[in-house]
Amino acid sequence: GFQYVNEQIHRDIAILANSQHMNLEAQTLISFAESLELSNNYKKISIPWTQPLSKRNRRSLLGYQYCPLCMRANEEARLKISWRFTWSVYCEEHRIPLQSSCNQCGHPYQPQLLEANLRYINHCHHCKANISSYNNELVPLVNEDAYKFQNLANKVCMDGFSYVFGTKVSIKDWFDLMAFYINIVRRGAINPSYMFGKLVKSFGIDIDNIDPPNTGLRLSHLPVHERIDLLGCAIKMDSIDSDEWLERCAELKIKQNSFNWSKQTVVPKSFHIIYKKLPRTHSYRARSFGSAYPKSPDAVMKRWERVKRKNEMKKFYDEARMNYEK
Numbered sequence: 001g002f003q004y005v006n007e008q009i010h011r012d013i014a015i016l017a018n019s020q021h022m023n024l025e026a027q028t029l030i031s032f033a034e035s036l037e038l039s040n041n042y043k044k045i046s047i048p049w050t051q052p053l054s055k056r057n058r059r060s061l062l063g064y065q066y067c068p069l070c071m072r073a074n075e076e077a078r079l080k081i082s083w084r085f086t087w088s089v090y091c092e093e094h095r096i097p098l099q100s101s102c103n104q105c106g107h108p109y110q111p112q113l114l115e116a117n118l119r120y121i122n123h124c125h126h127c128k129a130n131i132s133s134y135n136n137e138l139v140p141l142v143n144e145d146a147y148k149f150q151n152l153a154n155k156v157c158m159d160g161f162s163y164v165f166g167t168k169v170s171i172k173d174w175f176d177l178m179a180f181y182i183n184i185v186r187r188g189a190i191n192p193s194y195m196f197g198k199l200v201k202s203f204g205i206d207i208d209n210i211d212p213p214n215t216g217l218r219l220s221h222l223p224v225h226e227r228i229d230l231l232g233c234a235i236k237m238d239s240i241d242s243d244e245w246l247e248r249c250a251e252l253k254i255k256q257n258s259f260n261w262s263k264q265t266v267v268p269k270s271f272h273i274i275y276k277k278l279p280r281t282h283s284y285r286a287r288s289f290g291s292a293y294p295k296s297p298d299a300v301m302k303r304w305e306r307v308k309r310k311n312e313m314k315k316f317y318d319e320a321r322m323n324y325e326k
């Protein structure tokens with residue numbers, strides 16, 4: 001009956017409450033936040049490497065990640081905790097990419113907006129269709145590198161450490177390094193014939209075929225196919241040893257401050273083993289131009305893509321509102 005349905009929805013939706021499942025989810029995310037050494041206010045900020053959470057009854061631009069095949073059986077349809085992590089891009093059981101929107105109408109999957117009379121959480125709140133429909137003929141080949149990243153990231157979380165350049169590093173240091181590699185790949189993909197593009201290609205990583213994420217959004221906000229490309233490249237970067245790093249940097253005249261591409265850039269601790277061996281440069285670029293300095297075409301395009309995306313998303317809400325008012 002309704003009581004049961006409500007319980008099920010409440011158990012499955014990952015928002016803080018008192019049920020066991022949510023406590024488990026909260027515990028998992030809190031302990032992950034702690035291993036990233038975030039301060040105690042991580043309840044207010046978003047935790048890196050986790051998909052943003054929508055508040056109960058609030059609309060969100062991003063859907064929850066799910067595997068349509070895992071959600072097939074009504075009674076067993078559950079949201080898995082592992083799907084909350086940004087590096088989760090494939091279902092481990094079915095080896096298909098996770099989805100975050102409805103196949104039928106394209107709205108982000110938002111189980112927190114489901115009404116209890118739909119009975120099960122495997123429905124789209126907007127068109128009410130079952131979200132577990134899946135066309136087997138359209139299954140893309142699994143990107144084994146991205147899959148490898150996902151497995152390794154899970155392992156690092158379980159073990160509590162990893163190894164980088166032959167040195168044992170913490171969970172935080174490993175994930176910081178991976179985020180740094182992903183940034184390098186993104187920079188390379190935008191400009192393949194420039195320094196970082198050449199560097200990444202010299203490692204044998206094919207960035208010509210990956211679309212540079214055109215929105216410039218944070219990793220957790222990127223659609224799954226873009227995350228798959230980036231994670232696949234990051235795991236290959238992870239296999240490059242320090243000798244090869246230093247050799248390639250020397251060839252491409254990459255210096256310490258080549259890595260300071262923005263004011264926010266922090267060279268991760270586990271990369272210092274390379275960074276400290278690179279030549280320093282004393283020519284500091286003046287940063288006083290501020291907003292009067294013309295933006296690069298790339299920055300302008302990124303902004304434009306973000307505006308376009310926002311408008312697209314807004315359409316959904318306007319539609320939803322119209323339906324509601326009818």
Ligand SMILES: [Zn+2]
Pocket residue numbers: 067068069070071091092093094095
């Ligand atoms: Zn599955």
Ligand SMILES: [Zn+2]
Pocket residue numbers: 102103104105106107124125126127128129
């Ligand atoms: Zn739908």
